[in-house]
Structure formats: structure tokens, C-alpha cells
Amino acid sequence: MQTEPVSAGDFDAAARDAVYRAIFTRRDIRGQFLPCPVPDPVLARLLTAAHHAPSVGFMQPWNFIVIRDAGRKAQIRDLVRQARAEEVRHVADDRQALYRSLKLDGIVEAPVNLCITCDRSxxxxxxxxxxxxxxxxxxxxxxxxxxxxxxxxxxGLGLGWVSILDKDALKALLALPAHVTPVAYLCLGYVSDFADRPELESKGWRKRLALDELISAESWAGGGEDALKALIRSA
Incomplete structure (x- = not known):
């Protein structure tokens, strides 16, 4: 049996469990936002965490646009509505009713919106x-x-990533320079609950793939790692 080595800076069990809890209970939030504001000290901690992400070459290419104005949010929401009307035409006929029933953004409900950009220069x-x-x-x-x-x-805050947006229209609305790309438009706020499963899974849009079927050894589709796969299946 393999033993787990101890390395400098190891988290204790409670801290380690907290990290995994955050990972496994994170949800893409759309409809559960509460109207209470996000205090600036909390938002500052979140942005500091984002700013400490790894970046290749330590380039730190990100900027953070904080959006609170209701009028600006409504403009972004209208862009989403336009994009959804275009996207639904590419959804299979037998899934269009399900697609139309999904709430896919919380832009106007969330107290804070964030646009995270990449400065490619x-x-x-x-x-x-x-x-x-x-x-x-x-x-x-x-x-x-x-x-x-x-x-x-x-x-204890929920976050939703809104990807149904025309990138060029968003750039124009937010006055982004040509060399800056919007990477993520996010809705942020306190929520009434965190669902047990992702909404798109619970609503039947897609199922979670079996992890053991996504693992290969040494090359694409290479056989092996049976013990590892068995551990994953038994978890």
C-alpha cells in the first residue's frame, strides 16, 4: 500500500477538507441571488485571491471591471438576451424547450458583476x-x-459565469481597448442556497462523465492505471 508523504507546508486535515469542500460544492449560480450587498472588505479578499492566481511567465494579464450600476447591468442583460436568441437556433429541436426554460444568468439580480479581462499586450x-x-x-x-x-x-457567496455574450458587443459596451479580451463576465452575491448538484445536471441537460473513463496511461487511450481507476470508482 502506498503511503502519503508529509511535505513542508502541509495543511492539517480540517484545512484540507475545507479546500475540497469549496471545490465540490461550488456552483454556477443564476437564480438564487439575495439583494444584500457584498461588503467591500469581502470583495477585496476575493480580488486579492484572483490576483494571486498562477500566470505563465508571471505576466499577470488580468484586469477586473467592477459593475454595480443597474442601468449598465440591464444593458449587459440585453446583450445576453440577444445572444440567447441566436444560440437557441443551433440547439437541437427536441432540446429547445429545455433550453428556453433554463435561467442562464443572474446579471440584474446579483449585487456585483465583474468582467475579468486579459491584456494581451x-x-x-x-x-x-x-x-x-x-x-x-x-x-x-x-x-x-x-x-x-x-x-x-x-x-459563502455565489458566482455565475455568463458565457452567452457577443464578445465584440461586450467590448464596445465596456470600452475595452483593442488589445484587451474579455475572458469572463461574472455575477456575484450572497445566495439563498447552494444546490447539491449543478443545475444543468439536475435539469437533465447533461450528466457528469465517469472520471475513470477519462484517464489513460502514457498516451491517448493508453491502457493501464487500473488500481487508480478502481480507487476512483470506489470513492
Missing amino acids: RAEGSPLGRWHNPEMDLYSTVCAVQNLWLAARAE
């Missing part, structure tokens, strides 16, 4: 980690989103 002249993979600045920005999401869950 920030690492110019520094090819470290980007020479062969220039999209790593975008991936780094997504790491900041995940940091913020898990920190929000630990603070």
Missing part, C-alpha cells in the same frame, strides 16, 4: 512560456477566475 517582449503557446495568457486569466470562484464559495 502585457507580456510583449517576454516570450517565457508563450513562444510556442501564445494563448497561455488567456489560460492564466482563467486561473484567476477559478481562484475567485473558490474564494467566493469559501466566503
Whole structure:
């Protein structure tokens, strides 16, 4: 039996369990937002957590636009409505009714909206980690989103990622420079509850894939790692 080594800086059991709890109970929140405001000290902690995300070449390509104005939120919500009307045409006929029934944003209900952007010029002249993979600045920005999401869950706040948006229309509305890309539009606030399962799973849009079927050894579709897969299936 393999033993688990102890390394410097290990979390104790309670701290480790808290990290996993945040991961497993994080939800994409759309309809459970409460009207109470998010205190600035809490928002400051969340943004600090996002700013401490890993970034390739330590480029830190992110910026954070905080949106509280009801009129601005309504404009963004209208962009979502337009995008949904376009997207639904590409949904299979037998799933359109389900698609139309889903609440896919909480823009106007959430006390705070955040747009997290990627400044694609920030690492110019520094090819470290980007020479062969220039999209790593975008991936780094997504790491900041995940940091913020898990920190929000630990603070008891819900967060929803709104992806049904025309990127160019959003850039124009938020006056983003040409070299800045919007990566995530987020709705943030306290919520009435965190569901046991993701909403799209509980509503029947998709099922969670079996992890053991997604693992291969040494190459794509390579057989092996049977003991590891058995552990996962038994968890």
C-alpha cells in the first residue's frame, strides 16, 4: 500500500477538507441571488485571491471591471438576451424547450458583476512560456477566475459565469481597448442556497462523465492505471 508523504507546508486535515469542500460544492449560480450587498472588505479578499492566481511567465494579464450600476447591468442583460436568441437556433429541436426554460444568468439580480479581462499586450517582449503557446495568457486569466470562484464559495457567496455574450458587443459596451479580451463576465452575491448538484445536471441537460473513463496511461487511450481507476470508482 502506498503511503502519503508529509511535505513542508502541509495543511492539517480540517484545512484540507475545507479546500475540497469549496471545490465540490461550488456552483454556477443564476437564480438564487439575495439583494444584500457584498461588503467591500469581502470583495477585496476575493480580488486579492484572483490576483494571486498562477500566470505563465508571471505576466499577470488580468484586469477586473467592477459593475454595480443597474442601468449598465440591464444593458449587459440585453446583450445576453440577444445572444440567447441566436444560440437557441443551433440547439437541437427536441432540446429547445429545455433550453428556453433554463435561467442562464443572474446579471440584474446579483449585487456585483465583474468582467475579468486579459491584456494581451502585457507580456510583449517576454516570450517565457508563450513562444510556442501564445494563448497561455488567456489560460492564466482563467486561473484567476477559478481562484475567485473558490474564494467566493469559501466566503459563502455565489458566482455565475455568463458565457452567452457577443464578445465584440461586450467590448464596445465596456470600452475595452483593442488589445484587451474579455475572458469572463461574472455575477456575484450572497445566495439563498447552494444546490447539491449543478443545475444543468439536475435539469437533465447533461450528466457528469465517469472520471475513470477519462484517464489513460502514457498516451491517448493508453491502457493501464487500473488500481487508480478502481480507487476512483470506489470513492
